[in-house]
Amino acid sequence: MVRTYEEAVAWIHGRLRLGMKPGLKRMEWMMEKLGHPERRVRAVHIGGTNGKGSTVAYLRSILQAAGYSVGTFTSPYVEQFNERISINGEPIRDEEIVELVQTIKPLADELEQTELGGPTEFEVITAMMLDYFGKKNIQDIVLIEVGLGGRLDSTNIIYPLLSVITNVSYDHMNILGDTLDQIAAEKAGIIKSGVPLVTAVNESEAWDVIAKTAAERKAKTYRLGVDFTVSDRQATAEGEQFSVMTPFAEYPNLRISMPGAHQVENAAVAVMAAELLRLGYSFLIDPEHIADGLATAAWPGRFERVSDHPLIILDGAHNEAGIRALVETVRTHYPDKRVHVLFAALTDKPLERMIQRLDELADTITFTTFDFPRAAAAEQLADLSSHRHKASTGDWVGWIGGKKNQMGSDELLLITGSLYFISEVRKLLKNNAK
Structure with missing residues (x-):
């Protein structure tokens, strides 16, 4: 029982x-x-x-x-x-x-x-x-x-x-x-x-x-x-x-x-x-x-601004249409920002097309993975990117901490991909804020 x-x-x-x-x-x-x-x-x-x-x-x-x-x-x-x-x-x-x-x-x-x-x-x-x-x-x-x-x-x-x-x-x-x-x-x-x-x-x-x-x-x-x-x-x-x-x-x-x-x-x-x-x-x-x-009305993890200084936005764009809408929204609302992307996704998504769209938006793009059964490896995602300033990391917690300390007022950290990943990141950032 x-x-x-x-x-x-x-x-x-x-x-x-x-x-x-x-x-x-x-x-x-x-x-x-x-x-x-x-x-x-x-x-x-x-x-x-x-x-x-x-x-x-x-x-x-x-x-x-x-x-x-x-x-x-x-x-x-x-x-x-x-x-x-x-x-x-x-x-x-x-x-x-x-x-x-x-x-x-x-x-x-x-x-x-x-x-x-x-x-x-x-x-x-x-x-x-x-x-x-x-x-x-x-x-x-x-x-x-x-x-x-x-x-x-x-x-x-x-x-x-x-x-x-x-x-x-x-x-x-x-x-x-x-x-x-x-x-x-x-x-x-x-x-x-x-x-x-x-x-x-x-x-x-x-x-x-x-x-x-x-x-x-x-x-x-x-x-x-x-x-x-x-x-x-x-x-x-x-x-x-x-x-x-x-x-x-x-x-x-x-x-x-x-x-x-x-x-x-x-x-x-x-x-x-x-x-x-x-x-x-x-x-x-x-x-x-x-x-x-x-x-x-509010809905967590959907273009959610979780920090102003530095500017950090979470968005659970987990398919090609979601990424397309995300890119358009960033360009409309933050046209003057340098955009740093952190991306993690599941293996059963159209990853190549999703990453291609993020490549076009990002000034830098970093790929990571997280503890979930179908999560794609960071290196697997990075291999699909053609960005000049791409990187991969297995330690997204440490990476976010370091990035926050380096960012200026003209920069935006956009964390996106699987909603399961966004959930983990959101918990981390909310706990840190407390």
Whole structure:
């Protein structure tokens, strides 16, 4: 019997040995045993390649500003495991994790003896979340982020009020497919019959798949740039300012603190989603709730300025589209800075194309590795770079300490790559700051 928080988390992470097993059969089995808690969760389902977490943050902040209690399910975590299941941005308590594991572990043990086999780590965490929000602590609404893909993701057991697909680009190609239409077909799997869809997908190859699926399922679609639009965007010292026009209202001079054109898109998607919750499900959301919610929204590890002197920014850009958005944001907001890049990534990413884009931005670039099963070696990453001033290090902790002491006011240290790596760096810098 699991009795402590440490035992509970160790058991959950122990499920990693089972790897990924796409499909919903094990989730259906567990939901049946639990009395179908997923049917009692009022949810928004958020998928896409990039921007899921930021979109969750914007929409949560809007709903909170309107006075609602909002559950969220996100991954990966940045500071502590518990934040994957949160209420109003606050991770659930250690004791609650223990109670949930005490409920789910006997089911996992029983399931392991069937032909379906034992549930994976992500399936276990998803079942914990649905049991929590469906039975133990029911919320006004729960924002559920897709883990990987959509069609066969364990979160796809839900039937949401609203579906969101932020965008479609290349990532996890060994699982989702190596063309945009294949990847889009997996993302489109979360579209449910008669459930409205909000999306910022703009690549024609991906959009054709999304539009066809939505039409087949009679899901009314709201597409950024067509059904709702962004205008008057300008970079500010604090982030971004812009206006959003939906089919139902206009929201001028909105502000966000997370910089980048991609964050403006994520925020606009959240505004459209909030509109549909107001109109379709009687959520009492006023224009000031939208403005206040966007202005106060934050998401750790996404172009996060963790130090001003010296200037250090963390960004979990973990695929080519993420790196592209990061490079554009740095050039827009810090055009006069000398940029030093520290990069670490997982081996299953399009590393050559990612590094090529960073090479074009950086004045110097240093590659490192970290303690994670799929982390690429520092030398492997450096071999893919053609930069004149490239280096590699196995000691990123010491390297950051040394770099901080050398930097001047005209320099920027940009630490990017895997979100798992960003999580480790963030912990180090926060502890040092204390």
